[in-house]
Amino acid sequence: MRFHKECLNCKKLLVGRTDKKFCDPQCKSAYQYQIAKEQPERFYDKVGNQLKLNRKILKEYNKGGKVTVRAEVLNEIGFNPSFFTHYWKNKKGDVYLFVYEYGFLKKVEHGSDKFILIKWQDYMKK
Known part of the structure; x- marks a missing residue:
């Protein structure tokens, strides 16, 4: 039973394993980058960025x-x-x-x- 029929990033049809979420590593990376950008900046990141x-x-x-x-x-x-x-x-x-x-x-x-x-x-x- 396939839960994700299309890539979470580019929406292309997935072929292969039934639990596959992304069509390739680049889509997975782009998706995770976008999710991380939407998260609020963490305290340690703020401190590190200000020190830099x-x-x-x-x-x-x-x-x-x-x-x-x-x-x-x-x-x-x-x-x-x-x-x-x-x-x-x-x-x-x-x-x-x-x-x-x-x-x-x-x-x-x-x-x-x-x-x-x-x-x-x-x-x-x-």
């Missing part, structure tokens, strides 16, 4: 090893300082937040928010 975006932004703006950038510039392109992987505290007590190997410290200079961007160095190991 933060790293990309920090890498792009930190070409010199240590750079100061206005916070509004980074925030406008999607940077979210609430997402980071680890932190490092320097001898002065400043806590740099890191997204993998790129770090940032939020400072207020002359009334405007800025980020000091750095790259992880060997001396920062504990």
